[in-house]
Amino acid sequence: MADWKSFLTGLENKNPSSCKAARKLLCWVKVHGCGLGCQLHHIGICFMMAIGTNRTMLLKFESKNYPTLKSLDKAYLPLSKACTEWSDKEFNETRGIYGNGIKEITNDVRVVKRLVKGPFRPFIPFAPNSYPESLKDRLRPFVSEPQIWWFGQVMSFIMRPQPKLYQELESIKAELGFFHPIVGVQIRRTDKLNLEAEYHPLEEYMSHVNKWFDNYDNTNEVKAVRRVFLATDDVTALQEARKKYPSYTFLSLTNNTLLAANSRRKTEESFWGIVQDLSLLSQCDHVVCTFSSNIGRLVHELMIARSDSPLINATSLDVEHYSWGEITMLRKVIKDHDPQKDGELQLRVGDILKNTICRKTCNGTNRRTGKRGFYPKEKIKALPPTAEYAGMADLFAPS
Incomplete structure (x- = not known):
């Protein structure tokens, strides 16, 4: 099987020594109607196009959801060490990337651009649901969903944490008692409810949690302490969980729950809360969520990418995994x-x-x-x- 750590290291080593002569894709993500998970997925699609056409991607991030946040570099490492910025003049004078669904028409153009204002379908075959031909024989014997594994690799590279964020997450895990085995539960009820998703009672989530721990206990000599990391925007969910399931240990970043309320969602504080919850969910051994949420799908992608174990993944209570701009399978x-x-x-x-x-x-x-x-x-x-x-x-x- 392909070594995902080698893949990430390989991409890091592909940084051009000189940005002036490099083949580049200028990707300007200017999507104002979606949250962090949605925006990260748009960046991921741009990055797939850059890898597919052998270009270095330069990213500009702009969001009304987080008006004081001018860059994702506070949380995540830059995509390139040598190429990080472009001028408005360069962007305006650059030709848009274009293809015919089979190959790139603009392949002979050294620098191309993509302005992302909303969901889009790439004009070239480097889009969600596709994966590299060179990995086909390596992945198929081990990975049941190679297209999700590949998208997870792309997202894992984009979301490599800055040293400060990494240390912060390690401190949070120590304070919470975030030990394995642990199952994550993401309950999204404020902005998604009735618009993109249906209401799911706590019992529906916990039935899958119970099944996972029962299976774990049946295949291990020592029975597990049943830990659950709960990430939610519903301030009543943690209290309900602890009352109804006293045999479980529930961990949660309660301040992030308050920051996720609609009145405070569009703040930089809320951004950091989502980053923390997203990172911790993706480090769980199993997650129960809804794939109607970009965060739920992103967690699944990151989990599939870091392990070849069929047990380490996410269970969705509503739809199957999908991506905006995906190639029809x-x-x-x-x-x-x-x-x-x-x-x-x-x-x-x-x-x-x-x-x-x-x-x-x-x-x-x-x-x-x-x-x-x-x-x-x-x-x-x-x-x-x-x-x-x-x-x-x-x-x-x-x-």
Whole structure:
């Protein structure tokens, strides 16, 4: 399997010695209607384009959500040591990156740009759901979702913590008693509720927590202290959890809960609270959350990227993992299914499904029959496409 630490080190070593002659992608993320998880994902898509076209990415970050925050460099290491800034004149005079869905049309242009104002679909094949062709044979025997593993590698590089943040997180873990095994729970109820997500009671989250710890106890000689790290914007959730589940030890950064309230969400203090919760959730052994939240999906990506254990991942209470701007994947049927109710498809092992949308169930078209309908998502597997990421050519050669 590809060594993710080698991958991160390889990207760090690819910094150009001179920025003047480097192939560059100027990425200006100017998205004002989404939070930190959403903004980080937009940066991630830009970075996939930069790796795919073998360019150094320069980032400018602007957000009305955090008006006093002019850069993410306070929290995360810069993407490049040599190339960090550009002038407005250079950006205005630079051509936008462009492709035809198969390759980059602007490949001969040394410096290109991308202005990100909202969800976008890249014009080149370097986008969520794709992963490098050079890693295909290395990943498939070990990783069930290589496209998420790859996106997680990209996000892990973007989110390498500054030394100060790293030390701060270590101190927080020591103060909380953040020891393994530990399950994370993210409950998002203020800005997401009724707009992007449904209400899920605490019991629904805890049923998955119980199952994880039961499985852990059944496979280990020593029974676990049942620790839960709770990240939430609901000030009543921690009290409810401790009252209903006294046999569990609940850890939480209560000040971050207060900062996540709608009235204080758009402050730099709130930014640091989200950074802390996000980092700690991604270090848990399992997380129960909702993938309708960018933070929930980002945690899953980071967890998949750092481990080849099938137990270290996230469980979503609502939708399956997805990304804005993603490449549509085909699905392959791995188990027969006969319709149980109106609108369901008949499936046979080996059938290929297209135009698939998965939430609690999936909806797609069976190529064999030409019919469209619903079917259980546990009876299919994704077929993520690969792409020739030029920036990966000298990091991992095909096996």
